[in-house]
Amino acid sequence: MSDTTTLPAPAQRELRRTTMEFGMWVFLTTETLFFGVLFFAYLIMRLRYADGFAAASRHTNMLLGTLNTAVLLTSSVTMAIAVDAAKIGRARLCAMLLSSTAVLGIVFLAIKGYEYHAEYVQHLFPGNGFEAVSVAGMQTFFWLYFVMTGFHALHLLIGVALVALMAARVRSGAFVAQSPASIDNAGLYWHFVDIVWIFMYPALYLVARS
Amino acid sequence: MSAASYLDAGMTIRSWLTTHDHKRIAILYAISITLFFFIGGAAATLMRIELATPTGDLVSASTYNKLFTMHGVIMVWFFLIPSIPATLGNFLVPLMIGAKDLAFPRLNLASWYLYVGGALFTLAALFAGGIDTGWTFYTPFSTMFSNSHVIAAIAGVFIVGFSSILTGLNFIVTIHTLRAPGMTWFRLPLFVWAHYATSVILVLATPVLGMTLALLGIERIWHIGIFDPSLGGDPLLFQHLFWFYSHPAVYIMVLPAMGIASEIIACFARNPVFGYRSMAYAIIAIAVIGFLVWGHHMFVSGQSVYAGIVFSVLSYLVAIPSAIKVFNWTATLYKGTISFEAPMLYALGFVGLFMFGGMSGLFLAALALDVQLTDTYFVVAHFHYIMVGGSVSAYLAGIHFWWPKITGRLYPPRWAQFAAVLLFLGFNFTFFPQYLLGIAGMPRRYHEYAPQFTTLNVLSSAGAVILAIGYLLPLVYLTWSLFRGAKAPANPWGASGLEWTTTSPPPEDNFGDRPVAVGEPYAYPLLERSPQRSAGAPK
Numbered sequence: 001m002s003d004t005t006t007l008p009a010p011a012q013r014e015l016r017r018t019t020m021e022f023g024m025w026v027f028l029t030t031e032t033l034f035f036g037v038l039f040f041a042y043l044i045m046r047l048r049y050a051d052g053f054a055a056a057s058r059h060t061n062m063l064l065g066t067l068n069t070a071v072l073l074t075s076s077v078t079m080a081i082a083v084d085a086a087k088i089g090r091a092r093l094c095a096m097l098l099s100s101t102a103v104l105g106i107v108f109l110a111i112k113g114y115e116y117h118a119e120y121v122q123h124l125f126p127g128n129g130f131e132a133v134s135v136a137g138m139q140t141f142f143w144l145y146f147v148m149t150g151f152h153a154l155h156l157l158i159g160v161a162l163v164a165l166m167a168a169r170v171r172s173g174a175f176v177a178q179s180p181a182s183i184d185n186a187g188l189y190w191h192f193v194d195i196v197w198i199f200m201y202p203a204l205y206l207v208a209r210s
Numbered sequence: 211m212s213a214a215s216y217l218d219a220g221m222t223i224r225s226w227l228t229t230h231d232h233k234r235i236a237i238l239y240a241i242s243i244t245l246f247f248f249i250g251g252a253a254a255t256l257m258r259i260e261l262a263t264p265t266g267d268l269v270s271a272s273t274y275n276k277l278f279t280m281h282g283v284i285m286v287w288f289f290l291i292p293s294i295p296a297t298l299g300n301f302l303v304p305l306m307i308g309a310k311d312l313a314f315p316r317l318n319l320a321s322w323y324l325y326v327g328g329a330l331f332t333l334a335a336l337f338a339g340g341i342d343t344g345w346t347f348y349t350p351f352s353t354m355f356s357n358s359h360v361i362a363a364i365a366g367v368f369i370v371g372f373s374s375i376l377t378g379l380n381f382i383v384t385i386h387t388l389r390a391p392g393m394t395w396f397r398l399p400l401f402v403w404a405h406y407a408t409s410v411i412l413v414l415a416t417p418v419l420g421m422t423l424a425l426l427g428i429e430r431i432w433h434i435g436i437f438d439p440s441l442g443g444d445p446l447l448f449q450h451l452f453w454f455y456s457h458p459a460v461y462i463m464v465l466p467a468m469g470i471a472s473e474i475i476a477c478f479a480r481n482p483v484f485g486y487r488s489m490a491y492a493i494i495a496i497a498v499i500g501f502l503v504w505g506h507h508m509f510v511s512g513q514s515v516y517a518g519i520v521f522s523v524l525s526y527l528v529a530i531p532s533a534i535k536v537f538n539w540t541a542t543l544y545k546g547t548i549s550f551e552a553p554m555l556y557a558l559g560f561v562g563l564f565m566f567g568g569m570s571g572l573f574l575a576a577l578a579l580d581v582q583l584t585d586t587y588f589v590v591a592h593f594h595y596i597m598v599g600g601s602v603s604a605y606l607a608g609i610h611f612w613w614p615k616i617t618g619r620l621y622p623p624r625w626a627q628f629a630a631v632l633l634f635l636g637f638n639f640t641f642f643p644q645y646l647l648g649i650a651g652m653p654r655r656y657h658e659y660a661p662q663f664t665t666l667n668v669l670s671s672a673g674a675v676i677l678a679i680g681y682l683l684p685l686v687y688l689t690w691s692l693f694r695g696a697k698a699p700a701n702p703w704g705a706s707g708l709e710w711t712t713t714s715p716p717p718e719d720n721f722g723d724r725p726v727a728v729g730e731p732y733a734y735p736l737l738e739r740s741p742q743r744s745a746g747a748p749k
Contacts, residue, residue, distance in 0.1 A: 019313040019387050026379045030417045037421035037451060041436055044447055126434045140442055143434055147425065 020181035021188070028192050031155075035196050038148045042203060045144060049137020054208030056141035059124055061115050065205040068111050069197065075104035076194045079163070083187040086180075091170055094183070098167035101190065105160040112153055116146075145204050152200060155193045162186050215618060215715040230315035231718060236301035237616070238322050243289050243297065244685075246329065249336075250284035253277045255678065258640075262671040266658040274657030275342035276358065282345025287367050288329055290601055291459065294466035295412075296325070296377055298608045299405045301616060303381055305709035305716065306399050308390025308725040313383040321376040328369030335362035344655065346456070347423070349437035349448040353430045360430060364423040371420040374462075378412030381405050390708070392727035396490070399707055399731055400483060403490045404469025407497035411458045411465075414501070419455035422448065449511055453504035461500040463597055464564070465493060467604030468535055471557045474611050475539050477705040478554035479546030480735035484538045492531035492538075499528040509580045518577055525575035529568065536565050547735065551703070552626030556607030559634040560600055567595025570645065585655070588648025591641045599637050606633070606684060611705075613688065614698030618715040621691035625683065633680030639673025706733050 046053045082097035119142075123131035126143040166186050216233045219225065226234060257277050260268040269277065300318065304311055312318050335341050341358040343351055352360050385398070385406050398406075426448065429435030436443040476483045483489055505513060505521030539561050548554075570592040574580050583589060610630075614620055643666040652663045659667065701710040712721050 015387065019383050022383045022386060023314060023379055026382050026413055030375050030379070030413050033414055034417035034421050037418050037425070040451070041425070041447060044444065045436055048444070049442070127432065137442060139434065140436060143432075143436065147428060 017181040020185055024185040024188050028188065031192060035151070038144070038151065039199065039203070042144050042148065045137065045140050046207075049140060052135040052137020053141045055135040056138035057204065057207040058209065059122070060145070060205050061118065062205050062209060064111055064115050065201060068108050069201050071104050071108045071111070072194050072197050075101050075108070076191055078104065079187050079190045083183055086170070086183045091173070095167050095170040098163050098170060102160050102164040102167060105156055105163065109153060109156060109160070112149065148200055148204065152193065152196055155196070159190050159193050163190060214717065215713065216718045217618070217715050219718050228319075230311070230319055232300050232304050232312050232315065232318055233616075233716065235318050235322055236297050239292060239296040239300060239325070242322075242326060242329065243292055246284050246288040250281050250289060251678070251681065253281035253284070255674070257281065258671040258674040260657055261659070261667050264659050264661045264664050264667075269657060271657050272342060275655070276340030278655060279341050279344050280336055283332060283341070283363060283367065286345055286459070287370050288332065290463045290597055291374060292325060292377075293463070293601065293605050294470065294608060295381070295405060295408055295462070296321075298470070298605070298612060299381065299408075299466060300377070302612065302709055303384060303402055303405055304388070305712070305720055306402050306707055307385060307388060307393050308708045308721065308727060309384065309388035310719045310721070312380045313388060314380050317376050318380055321373045321380070324373035324376070325370055328366040328373065331362050331366030331369060335359040335366065338362065346452060347426060349426060349429070349445050350439065353426060353435065353438055354433070354440075361427055364427055368420050368423050371416045374412045374416045378409035378416070381409040382413065390725050390727055396487060397727050397731050399469075400472035400486070400489050400493070401466075401469035403493050404465045407493045408462050408465045411462050411497055411500070415455045415458040418451060422451040422455070446508070446511060446513060449508050450504070453507045457504040457507065458500050460593070460596065461496055463601040465496060467560060467564070467601045468493065470604045470608040470611070471539060471560050473705075473707070474553045474557040474607055475542050475561075476732045476734060477611075477703050478551055479543045479548050481542050481544075481546040482730070482732040482734050484541035484544070485534075486731065488534055489538055492534045495531040496528060499524060499531070503528055506575055506580070509577055510584045522575055522577050526572065529572060532568055536561060550627070552623060552630050553607050553611035555627055555630035556603050556610060556633070559630060560603040560607060563595050563599030563603060563634075563637065567592055567600055570595065583648060585653055586648035587644040587652050587654055590654050591644035591648060594641045594644070599641065603633065603637075606630070609684070609688070611703070612709075613691070614702045615709060615714050615716070617692060617695075618698050619691045619695030620698050620702065621695055622687050625687045629680055629683040629687070632676060632683065636673055636676030636678075636680045640670050640677050641673070643667070643670045643673070706731065
């Protein structure tokens with residue numbers, strides 16, 4: 001029962017699209033502040049433990065981190081084209097691209113999971129078993145590393161579910177008539193999660209690798 | 211005009227719990243927050259009984275810690291934050307802008323369920339034995355030392371945070387996109403302006419609290435993190451993040467209250483709000499500057515003295531738009547035809563108590579004086595004047611003003627006026643002595659105190675009895691009015707604003723035909739005050 005019933009149908013759809021997209025932007029603003037806390041904490045701790053962060057950062061797997069960055073950037077390309085495909089009514093192309101996006105998201109999560117496992121085996125997981133304590137602040141770095149990438153992975157997981165759902169609905173022909181705002185919004189969300197990673201990658205992997 | 215009202219749209223519990231109607235969701239919120247108000251109030255009652263004597267004879271020190279923590283947590287997050295926005299705001303924002311509902315009705319219902327879900331966690335913490343950290347959850351006590359149910363409590367607050375965020379998001383999108391034809395930004399009632407600014411704060415500040423509490427929870431479970439100094443963390447980091455939310459949270463509570471005061475004072479002074487645009491700009495200024503003053507909660511925490519100076523200056527700065535509002539309310543009264551109906555009494559009470567509380571805030575914003583006053587009853591008195599004397603009075607003012615619109619019933623006016631006066635007297639009786647106690651040096655958060663503080667504490671506890679009656683009375687006569695009250699006309703106060711142009715209570719879709727806003731807001735005294743007349747929009 002949104003405020004659209006007295007308007008003609010095309011104007012109703014247009015209003016719906018406006019409110020949906022506006023709502024998504026406001027939501028992403030909230031998300032920015034949510035992640036902002038983590039980056040702020042990272043900044044404060046890195047100022048305090050510059051050496052520890054540099055030393056700890058060298059223990060991250062730069063190869064896999066870089067590979068994951070490439071995977072995620074590629075997924076944003078497929079997502080962007082999917083949104084455009086929906087706009088011009090190419091439903092099958094759109095569904096295919098959405099599925100690719102979701103698959104790339106899963107690939108990212110799989111690589112991240114492998115990284116976590118390797119780090120656990122190498123005793124880089126903060127807590128009693130943590131071994132690389134040669135410089136003060138290394139444990140703090142890894143605590144932030146797991147919390148930051150963990151929250152990011154959680155967001156990506158939600159994104160994968162969302163995009164997979166969109167793909168299924170496009171394939172079932174639900175969105176033939178015209179591109180719904182929900183695909184645009186899924187795109188906005190996906191790109192946001194991508195951008196968060198673009199900031200995390202240098203902060204966590206590239207800090208001390210000059 | 212006799213179309214079925216939203217209250218007749220379905221009588222079953224199920225029809226209420228699955229409703230997407232903003233008006234019904236507002237009532238769900240109203241019932242929930244009232245429940246929490248009285249739970250939080252019960253904790254305060256026990257505290258005031260304990261403090262009636264200098265010795266700790268009713269409860270133990272640790273029980274007392276749990277009492278003031280539960281009182282704070284419940285009153286801040288489960289009553290004050292949702293109080294005006296989620297009830298009156300939910301009900302009135304669409305009506306005031308001439309919309310049929312909020313932009314996302316289903317999300318609105320989801321917000322209420324999140325609120326209830328979060329509340330259950332906090333109740334679980336309560337029944338499992340409580341929590342003793344204070345509502346501020348300061349680390350490292352909350353992460354390493356407290357043996358109480360911190361996780362359940364912060365989980366509750368975390369979940370309720372999402373309810374706040376989604377409500378704010380809904381209001382922002384609604385106010386931007388669903389205004390009726392002719393309803394330009396500078397024709398919006400100040401109530402809507404206030405809710406817009408509040409929503410911006412909800413959306414920008416709440417996620418910071420959410421993430422900070424999440425980090426606190428991880429640190430408490432994992433015993434490693436960034437807040438505990440023994441782990442290489444920084445407790446000040448927690449305080450900065452916490453107050454980055456919790457100071458703006460004060461404006462979440464008081465901006466909507468200011469919106470209510472503007473509506474009511476204009477109506478019962480029969481004058482347009484003085485300086486409408488400056489009022490709108492002041493609301494925005496308070497919201498913006500309010501984000502930059504959090505460090506004044508940390509003057510004695512060991513933060514940099516230069517940071518302290520900047521925060522002190524910014525805190526003085528926020529007093530300027532607040533003062534503009536008080537001046538403009540006063541100027542609105544000037545040469546007005548003032549009548550003292552119950553909503554007006556509550557609203558004037560709000561202005562006085564808010565001003566008094568605000569002035570005492572200037573003492574606390576002064577770096578040197580704050581060192582003396584920090585953690586004394588002066589602080590307790592200060593924020594109770596703002597949050598209880600201010601926000602709760604305004605909430606009751608709004609409930610009394612829009613009650614006929616919401617329920618379609620009139621309440622007994624004399625009882626309401628009596629309750630308003632009683633509340634004002636009881637409040638001052640309770641909290642004014644606490645200013646004096648604070649200046650004399652009585653620290654907050656102790657269950658016993660030195661004998662020289664006895665007289666003022668007894669006065670405060672006695673005042674709390676009057677205050678409690680002031681809160682219980684409306685519950686009685688408003689409930690009575692639901693069954694026995696006379697039917698309310700569409701516009702019993704002769705008020706301007708689109709919400710008064712529809713029936714009382716409004717039909718399910720709010721307006722028959724989409725309303726059109728014409729002319730300036732607050733076109734007083736154009737309207738005659740006559741219970742029969744149902745005109746509302748300025749002609």
